Each structure stands twice: as structure tokens, then as C-alpha cells.
Amino acid sequence: MKMKFATMAVAAVMAAGPVMADLVFPSLSYRTGPYAASGIPFADGYADYFTLLNERDGGIGGAKIRVPECETGYNTEKGVECYESTKGEGALVYQPLSTGITYQLIPKATADGIPIHSMGYGRTSAANGKVFRDVFNYPANYWDGASGAINYLLDENGGDIKGKKIALVYHNSAYGKEPIRTLEELQKTHGFELTLLPVDHPGQEQKSQWLQIRREKPDYVIMWGWGVMNQVAIQEAVNIRYPMENFIGVWWSGSEADVIPAGAAANGYKALTFHGVGKDYPIYDDIQKYVVDTGKAAGAGDQIGTVQYNRGMYAAMLAAEAAKTAQEIHGTPDIDAKMMRDGMEALEITEAKMAALGLPNFGPEFKVSCEEHGGPGLVGVTQWDAAAGKWNVISDYKPTDRELIGRLVAEDSAAYAAENNIEPGCN
Amino acid sequence: MSEAFLYTVEVFLNGLMAGVLYALVALGFVLIYKASGIFNFAQGVMALFAAMTLVGFQNGQVPFAHLINATFGLHVTNFGWNLHSVVAVFLTVLVMIFLAWAVQRFVFRHLVGQEPIILFMATIGLAYFLEGFADLMWGSEIKTLDLCWSAGHCLPQGGNFWIEDMTAGLGGEGFYGFFIDSLDIVAAVVAMVLVAALVAFAQYTKQGRAMRAVADDHQAALSVGVSLNFIWILVWSLAGFVALVAGIMWGAKSGVQFSLSLIALKALPVLMLGGFTSIPGAIVGGLIIGVGEKLFEFLIGAPFLGGATENWFAYMLALLFLVFRPQGLFGEKIIERV
Numbered sequence: 001m002k003m004k005f006a007t008m009a010v011a012a013v014m015a016a017g018p019v020m021a022d023l024v025f026p027s028l029s030y031r032t033g034p035y036a037a038s039g040i041p042f043a044d045g046y047a048d049y050f051t052l053l054n055e056r057d058g059g060i061g062g063a064k065i066r067v068p069e070c071e072t073g074y075n076t077e078k079g080v081e082c083y084e085s086t087k088g089e090g091a092l093v094y095q096p097l098s099t100g101i102t103y104q105l106i107p108k109a110t111a112d113g114i115p116i117h118s119m120g121y122g123r124t125s126a127a128n129g130k131v132f133r134d135v136f137n138y139p140a141n142y143w144d145g146a147s148g149a150i151n152y153l154l155d156e157n158g159g160d161i162k163g164k165k166i167a168l169v170y171h172n173s174a175y176g177k178e179p180i181r182t183l184e185e186l187q188k189t190h191g192f193e194l195t196l197l198p199v200d201h202p203g204q205e206q207k208s209q210w211l212q213i214r215r216e217k218p219d220y221v222i223m224w225g226w227g228v229m230n231q232v233a234i235q236e237a238v239n240i241r242y243p244m245e246n247f248i249g250v251w252w253s254g255s256e257a258d259v260i261p262a263g264a265a266a267n268g269y270k271a272l273t274f275h276g277v278g279k280d281y282p283i284y285d286d287i288q289k290y291v292v293d294t295g296k297a298a299g300a301g302d303q304i305g306t307v308q309y310n311r312g313m314y315a316a317m318l319a320a321e322a323a324k325t326a327q328e329i330h331g332t333p334d335i336d337a338k339m340m341r342d343g344m345e346a347l348e349i350t351e352a353k354m355a356a357l358g359l360p361n362f363g364p365e366f367k368v369s370c371e372e373h374g375g376p377g378l379v380g381v382t383q384w385d386a387a388a389g390k391w392n393v394i395s396d397y398k399p400t401d402r403e404l405i406g407r408l409v410a411e412d413s414a415a416y417a418a419e420n421n422i423e424p425g426c427n
Numbered sequence: 428m429s430e431a432f433l434y435t436v437e438v439f440l441n442g443l444m445a446g447v448l449y450a451l452v453a454l455g456f457v458l459i460y461k462a463s464g465i466f467n468f469a470q471g472v473m474a475l476f477a478a479m480t481l482v483g484f485q486n487g488q489v490p491f492a493h494l495i496n497a498t499f500g501l502h503v504t505n506f507g508w509n510l511h512s513v514v515a516v517f518l519t520v521l522v523m524i525f526l527a528w529a530v531q532r533f534v535f536r537h538l539v540g541q542e543p544i545i546l547f548m549a550t551i552g553l554a555y556f557l558e559g560f561a562d563l564m565w566g567s568e569i570k571t572l573d574l575c576w577s578a579g580h581c582l583p584q585g586g587n588f589w590i591e592d593m594t595a596g597l598g599g600e601g602f603y604g605f606f607i608d609s610l611d612i613v614a615a616v617v618a619m620v621l622v623a624a625l626v627a628f629a630q631y632t633k634q635g636r637a638m639r640a641v642a643d644d645h646q647a648a649l650s651v652g653v654s655l656n657f658i659w660i661l662v663w664s665l666a667g668f669v670a671l672v673a674g675i676m677w678g679a680k681s682g683v684q685f686s687l688s689l690i691a692l693k694a695l696p697v698l699m700l701g702g703f704t705s706i707p708g709a710i711v712g713g714l715i716i717g718v719g720e721k722l723f724e725f726l727i728g729a730p731f732l733g734g735a736t737e738n739w740f741a742y743m744l745a746l747l748f749l750v751f752r753p754q755g756l757f758g759e760k761i762i763e764r765v
Contacts, residue, residue, distance in 0.1 A: 032559070034686045036567035172735040198735035202686050204677065205693065207441050207608075208724045208737060214606055215434055228686035231569065235680055239585045239608055257569045261682030265584070295500070300493050300566075302504075 022066040023059065023335070025050060025319055026086040028096050031299070033073035034202060035227045037257040038308050040299055042097060043069065045312025047298035048291050052283075053320060055290040060323050061333040076100040083108065092323065092340040093117055095315050099175045107420075110134045114337040115344055119315050120145075120251055120274055124178060125412035127374025127405075129345065130424040132413065136344050138318070138375030139366050140274040140400075143408060145250045146179035147400035148272055148379025149222050150186045152248070155395070162191035167213055169206075169233055170224040172198035179224055179250070185404055203229025210236040223249040230258035234266050244268035248381070254391070255307040259384045267386035270394070272379050275314045276362035277391040279305035283313075283358030307382075307391060314363060321357075322347045345370055364397045370426035374409070377402060433598045437605045438725040439718055444611035446717020447618045448676055452694040453701065453709040454621065455669040460703045462642045462662040465535070465546045469554035471691025473523075473667055476557050478674030478683045479565040480522050482572055484515035490564045512574045516671070523667030524660075531660045539655070558688060570683040574675060582679050583609035614676045618710065621672060625665070625706050634661060642704075692738075696745035702758025711756060716741050 027046050030039030050065045059065050068089060070082035079101030083094060093115045096102045102122035109116050116135045118126065124142050126135035140148075153161050168183060170176035180196065187194045195218060197209045203225065210233075213221060221242065225233055230253045237247055245268045249258070254271020287304065291297050303309045326335045326343025335343070348367045354360060364378040378397035385392055417424050452474065459467040467473075483490060487506040495501055510518070534549055575581035587609045595604035629635040640648040641658045649655055674683070677690050701712020720737040728736030748755065 031567065032562060032685075034684075034689065036562070037569045037684055040567060196734070198733065200735045200738045202689050204681055204686060204690060205445060205737065207445055208438070208721055208729070209734075211434075211438060211441060211606060211725075212729060214603065228681050228684060228689075231684070232681045235584070240606060241586070257682075261569060261571050263571065263584075300496070 022090070023063050023323055024066050024068065024086075024090045024092055025316070026082070026089070026091045026094060027067050027069040028072050028079055028082050028094065028098075028101065029069050030072050030074040030097070032071060033075070035074040038227070038252075038255060039074065039097065041255075041303035041306045041308035042312035042315075044298040044301075044303045045309035045314075046095070046316045047312075048287055048304070048309075049313045049316035049320070051291050051296050051298070052287055055294065055296065056286060060320055061327040063327075063333040063335075065320075072096075072098065072101065074098055076104055080104050080108070087112060087114060090336070092335065092337050093319055093344070095119065095319070096122070099123075099178075103174075106132070106135055112337075113341070115341040117315070117319065117344065119311075119318070121175070124374075125409045125416065127372065127409050128413035128424075129368075129370045129373035130413075130426055131417045131422055132373060133370075134341055136368065136373045138347075138368055138373065139349075139364055140377050140379055141374055141405075142175075142178035142250070143182045143405045144274075144374075144377035144379055144400040145272050146182035146222075147186065147377075147405060148381075148398065149248050149250075150183070150190065150192075151379070151398060151400060152272075152381050152395055153220055154190065155398075164192045164220065165195065165216065165218040166192050167195040167197055167216070167218040167221045168224065169197045169199060169209055169213075169221055171203065171226050171229055172200050175226065176224045179222075181408060182404065183222075185408070186401065189401075189404075199225070199229055199233070201229075202227060203232055206232050206236050210240050210242075213237075213242060214240040219246065221247045223247070223253045225249065225253045225258075231261045234259060234262045234269060237269075238262050238265040245270065245383075248272065251311075254382060254384075256389075256391075257308075259386070260389075264386045266384055269384045271382050271384075271391070273307075273382045273393070274363065274379060274397070275310060276359070277307055277310060277382055277393060281359050281362060286358060310362075314359075317357060317359065318347070318349070321349065321353070344368060345373070377405065428597055430598045430602045433602050433605075435722070435725065438721050440605060440607060441611075442718035442721030443714055444608065444615060444717070445721060446697075446714035447615045447710075448611065448673075448713075449693045449697045449717055450701075450710045450713025451614065451618050451621075451669065451673040451676060452690050453697040453713055454618075454625070454706065455666040455673065456691075456694055456698055457701075457703060457706055457709045458625070458662055458666045458669065461706075462638050463535075463546075463645075463659055464543055464642075465550060466543075466703070467666065468547065468550040468691075469557055470666065470670060470694070471688040472554045472557045472561070473526075473670035474674035474677065474690060475683075475685065475687040476526070476561045476674075477519055477523055477667060477671035478572065478678040478687055479561050479570070481515050481519040481574075481671065481675065482570040482678075482683050483565045484510050484518050485512060485573075486570075488565060493566060494563060513576055516574075519671055520668060523671060524664045527660050527663030527667055530663055531656060535659060536656065554688075558685070562685075567685065572675065572678040572683050574679065582675070583613060584679070585609060587612060610676065610679055617672060617676070621669065622706055622710055628665075629706070634658075638662060693741075696741040698755070699745035700748045700755055702755025704759050705755070705757030708755060708757030716744065719744050 029043035047067050050067050054065050068086050072079040072082055083105055095117050099121050102118045118137045122137055126132040126137050199206050247269055249271040251272050259266040322343040325346050326339045327333050329342050330339045350365050366375040377400045380397045381395035382391040383394045455470045459465050487508045489503050492504050586606045590607050591604035637653045638658050697712040697716050701708030720740045723740045724737050
């Protein structure tokens with residue numbers, strides 16, 4: 001009887017052992033629904049990077065990685081269900097890939113002590129780690145995007161955009177309205193005229209907005225779009241013969257899927273970015289060798305090197321580097337969510353580290369701290385080359401108006417802290 | 428003429444064009460509702476499915492490629508040939524006829540005589556099934572739709588330069604001529620031909636008269652030898668064809684993608700206004716909604732309310748009509764005697 005019990009106990013430990021050792025990075029993906037065209041490449045990039053680490057390096061610090069995928073359809077309710085159904089698996093960090101889902105998960109994940117990383121989306125004031133201890137949005141946020149776009153236009157105009165007319169075409173939602181306050185503040189500083197043009201979801205009909213642009217002839221159009229709104233806006237801009245080089249989208253309006261439907265006429269359209277584009281990085285050799293050639297590529301394996309794939313891969317890389325940092329801090333490969341949070345808060349990305357990972361010059365250098373969960377906010381600009389069918393980086397990562405953004409972050413996070421009885425501080 | 432007036436005319440003209448596109452979607456709803464009393468929730472998804480099938484045929488895409496590859500470890504994606512647009516349209520029409528048969532055979536044949544709400548629920552199920560089926564069959568990526576009937580003759584894109592140049596002189600320096608999208612002009616012509624053909628079909632052909640008989644009283648129609656099955660397949664096929672036309676016109680603007688299924692949202696106020704049972708009503712309703720929402724946005728929405736009032740206005744207008752004329756402008760007044 002004793003022998004039987006001992007055997008069962010050993011078997012149980014052996015069975016449970018590998019599960020305990022797995023580092024779990026849930027992927028809240030959307031491979032179906034109206035935003036699938038953007039969700040699929042991101043999810044593929046996220047999964048493929050972790051597959052690469054498992055196949056090439058045996059995981060992170062010797063611990064294998066598991067990426068349970070849960071389909072959200074970009075639906076907030078489903079996203080919360082995905083969170084609830086996967087958090088018990090030992091989830092280390094959530095990357096919701098939706099501002100709506102992020103807003104819903106912030107209080108839940110904070111209560112559960114599981115960090116959230118909303119890279120380039122979500123609640124911008126989460127950059128203040130003294131209030132949002134479990135939420136990170138490095139390396140750039142929406143307000144960096146707005147400021148980055150204006151800085152780029154300043155560069156283009158010799159530092160003076162006074163009197164220039166700038167139109168913001170935006171998704172009429174919380175996401176689309178994010179840059180307005182920043183742009184209004186920057187308008188006071190730089191003296192440009194700002195016109196706001198909201199587009200209702202989903203954005204298939206934008207004739208009124210583009211007729212207004214045709215009438216008023218703004219010098220520049222900035223777009224905060226998503227999904228079908230992007231494709232229609234670019235097509236409408238082509239229709240009214242708006243100069244593409246004066247049309248700049250945020251990073252969620254700058255993928256291949258956004259420009260390809262408009263064909264050759266989309267040539268010259270620009271988009272902001274906080275990471276590299278294309279496949280010209282050594283890591284792709286390893287992805288080919290360890291992931292694609294072994295038949296382990298996520299999805300159909302046909303998205304490699306696209307903008308959203310690169311973004312998903314970058315998100316996974318930052319998560320993996322934070323996990324490595326957590327392992328170093330706590331001296332164990334078996335980290336939990338709280339240790340992961342520590343790793344994220346102590347994350348340092350240097351060019352030497354990026355080069356060693358096969359991603360030289362792919363993203364900016366930055367260091368996360370309790371006070372700064374948002375990273376450096378460096379923003380670059382890419383431009384679509386329709387003939388070559390690829391995006392090119394035309395402006396390196398440049399600083400944004402950190403004084404203004406810092407002030408806005410402080411205001412918004414203070415309001416959140418007051419509403420939720422949070423005592424800001426680092427401990 | 429003053430620029431303000433000319434730009435108002437431009438907005439009016441563009442509203443008419445947008446209305447035609449809304450009407451194209453609404454037509455499919457009307458056809459099915461008229462003949463069977465079913466509000467087809469899946470009409471928007473049928474437009475998506477038809478457009479995806481058309482592009483799939485054009486590009487020689489292997490249907491269910493992801494499923495085949497995942498199951499058998501293959502790497503097939505394409506047959507290696509491109510079909511002529513006309514052939515692809517013809518094949519897509521055949522697929523839509525097959526879909527009509529399948530819908531009738533596997534869904535509605537079993538629901539004859541059920542309450543309208545049950546039939547409506549069935550179409551919701553059909554919409555979800557078809558969404559997933561379309562994704563599985565052709566993939567979720569955005570596809571470019573280039574419909575060409577001969578070399579160099581494709582669906583046009585962009586503003587019509589001729590109209591722009593001809594009208595530029597009507598105003599001062601601040602007026603650049605009327606902007607009318609060439610694709611919208613084609614859509615308007617196609618819609619007019621389609622409506623004329625559908626009305627002629629319903630009035631002057633044996634099948635059309637049978638369709639109207641079924642719409643009036645399907646039991647009486649059955650008693651005089653009209654095949655209910657055949658008529659329903661015919662009607663769903665026609666709705667499938669209309670969905671293909673709507674899918675082509677909307678897909679040419681935005682690329683063929685999942686969001687095409689959401690164009691049904693644009694048809695609902697049109698139906699409320701024009702009536703669920705009138706083919707000309709769908710057109711007139713579409714035009715009123717299109718012009719109304721564009722003018723409201725131009726004159727009131729953008730200057731005073733912050734913009735993005737079009738969806739709101741369309742439904743508000745439809746609601747007003749519901750209050751004063753529940754059957755819509757051209758709908759049949761339902762009189763039930765006890």
C-alpha cells in the first residue's frame with residue numbers, strides 16, 4: 001500500500017513537474033471577426049518568437065514556454081472571459097491587444113497581481129507606475145504618437161508649422177479620441193489649425209469626411225483608424241487626390257493590409273512606428289530554421305515579416321526579456337506573475353542586447369522604472385512603397401514632447417488614483 | 428453661384444450615390460422578405476461570402492487551403508491560374524445558387540409554417556455559420572477586388588475628372604468642381620438596371636408571378652401548383668446575386684474583408700423607411716437616407732455637433748417614419764381582421 005502510494009506520488013510529481021516549470025504567456029488573439037486581418041499576423045509573431053526560444057534555446061533560462069491562445073474576436077467581453085479562463089494556468093503577463101479589453105482588465109489584473117503590457121495602446125496614463133503598478137505600456141503610447149506626428153511635421157517644415165492646417169481623421173471611439181487632448185495642447189504651442197473629423201464604427205462610409213477635406217484642403221491629415229476604416233480612408237484620400245506624402249497614420253493604421261487594397265495609388269502614405277519593419281534582421285534566419293522549416297510556424301506561416309507580425313514578435317521579445325530579468329532578480333527559472341512584474345519594472349533594452357537577439361536597430365533603447373512604465377516614447381515614421389510592396393523607415397526614432405505628455409499622464413493618473421483610493425508610490 | 432450652394436449640391440449628389448449603395452444592400456432583404464416573410468439577418472454576410480468567393484475564383488485560390496494544409500501537412504494555396512472576371516462572376520453566381528439550395532434544403536424546409544421570429548433566429552444562425560465558413564474557405568486576410576471585363580476595362584476608382592473639370596467653372600477659386608466617385612456612378616447604373624430587371628421579372632415572368640403569389644399567400648399558391656421549394660430557392664438565389672453585386676461595389680472600396688458583413692447595418696434604416704416589401708421602396712429609401720444623412724452632417728452635424736452624425740441621423744429618420752408610417756413609404760399596410 002505504501003509502495004503504491006509512493007509510486008502514485010512520484011507519478012503525480014513527475015506529471016505536475018513540467019507544468020509547474022512552464023512559463024505561461026497567454027495570447028489573447030483575434031483570428032476571426034472584423035479585425036482578423038491585423039490580429040492574425042500579430043498572434044503569429046507572438047507565438048513564433050516563443051516557439052523559437054523553445055526550439056533554439058530550450059525556453060527561457062531552461063524553463064519551457066507555453067502560449068495558450070484564446071480567441072477574443074476583438075470583443076471586450078470575450079477578452080475578459082479569455083483572461084478569466086487562462087489566468088489560473090499560471091499566466092505571467094497579459095497583452096490584450098485591444099484598448100477596450102485593456103481598460104476592463106486593469107482593475108482585475110491589478111487585484112490578481114498579474115501584469116499587463118499594452119504596447120502602443122491601452123490606457124496611456126498607465127505610464128505612471130506609481131499609480132498603475134501592474135500595468136506597463138513601454139516603449140511608446142498614443143500621446144507619444146500624437147506628439148511624434150507633430151514633431152515629424154515640424155522637421156518637415158523647418159521647425160515652423162504655424163498657420164498650417166492639420167486634420168485628424170479618427171475612429172469615433174475612446175481609442176480614436178486618445179490623441180485629441182495632446183494635439184489640442186500642441187496646437188497652442190505650435191500655432192497650427194486643428195480640424196477634428198470623427199468617423200463612426202466601422203468606417204466603411206467616409207464620404208462626408210473626405211469631401212470636407214477636399215473643400216478645406218488641410219496641409220496634413222493625421223489618421224487614428226483601425227480595421228476597415230484605414231483601408232477606406234486611404235482609398236478615399238486617393239479618390240480626392242490628396243497627396244499621400246501628407247497623410248500620416250498612427251501605428252495601428254500602418255500595416256500592409258491597410259494600403260494594399262488601394263493599390264499603386266497608396267504609394268507614399270506614411271505611418272508612425274515604434275519598431276522596425278521588414279524581414280531584414282538576422283532573427284528571421286533563425287525563425288526560418290527553427291520555426292518554419294520544422295513546421296511549427298503559427299497560423300498559415302504566411303505573415304512573417306509583415307508589420308503586425310513584427311509587432312507581435314517584438315511584444316513577445318520584450319516579454320521574454322522581462323522574464324529573463326525576473327529570473328535573474330529572483331534567482332530561479334520558475335517565476336510567477338509577481339516576479340514577472342518585477343522583471344518588467346527592471347527591464348533594460350540596449351542596442352547590444354537587441355543585436356544579440358538578432359534584432360539590431362529594431363527598436364529604441366530604454367529602461368523601465370517604477371516611475372516610468374511607458375518607456376522613452378521614441379517615435380519613427382515609415383512610408384509605403386507600393387511598387388516594392390514594402391514599408392521603409394524614413395525617420396529614425398525621435399523624442400516626443402515628454403514635458404507635455406508627462407503632465408497629461410500625471411493629471412490622468414492622479415484622477416484614477418483618487419477614484420480608486422490608490423496611494424501613489426514606489427515600494 | 429455661391430460656393431456654399433455649390434458644395435451643398437455636391438453633398439446632395441454624393442448623398443444620392445451613397446444612397447444607391449445602401450439600396451443595393453437593402454434590395455436583398457426586400458426580395459427574401461417579400462417572398463417568404465423572413466427578415467434575412469444573413470444578407471450582409473452573404474455579400475461578404477459572395478465577394479470572397481469571387482476573389483477566390485479570380486485568384487485561383489484553393490478553397491479550404493488552411494484546413495487542407497493543417498490536416499494533411501501540405502502547402503497548397505493556389506491553383507496557379509487566374510480566372511477572367513466574367514467567368515469568376517458566373518461561377519460565383521452558381522455558388523450562390525447552390526447556397527440558396529442548401530439553405531432551403533437544410534434550414535428552411537424544416538421550418539415551414541413556423542413563427543417569423545423562429546425563421547429570423549434561423550437566419551442569425553445562418554449568418555454566424557456563413558461567417559465562419561467563409562473564413563475557413565477563403566481565409567481572413569483582406570483581398571483586393573479588381574473586376575475587369577476586358578483588357579483595360581475595370582471597375583473605376585477615384586473621382587470623375589470629367590465632371591470635376593466641367594463643373595469647376597461654376598464657382599469661384601475656392602470651388603474645385605463637383606466630386607463624384609466614378610465607382611458610385613457605376614453602382615448607380617448597375618442598381619437601376621438591377622431594379623428594372625427585378626421589377627420586370629416579378630411582373631412579367633411566370634416564375635415572377637409565382638413568386639408574388641407565394642408572397643401573398645403561400646398556401647393558396649401551393650394549392651394551384653406553385654412549388655414552394657422552387658420559389659424559395661429562386662428568391663434566395665436572387666438575393667444571393669444582389670448580395671454579390673453589393674459585395675463587389677462595397678468590396679471595391681474597402682477591399683474584401685470581414686467588415687463587408689456589417690454593411691447590413693446601413694440597410695436597416697433604408698428598409699424601415701422604404702418598406703420591407705417594395706423593391707422601388709428600397710431604392711427611394713436608400714436615396715432619402717443617403718441624401719438626408721449627408722446633408723444633415725454637412726449643414727448641422729459637422730459645424731454644430733462635432734460630426735459623425737450620419738449613422739445616428741439615418742436611424743432617427745427611420746424612427747420618425749416608423750411613428751407616422753410603420754409600414755414604410757412603399758410597404759403594404761397590414762390589416763388583420765378578427
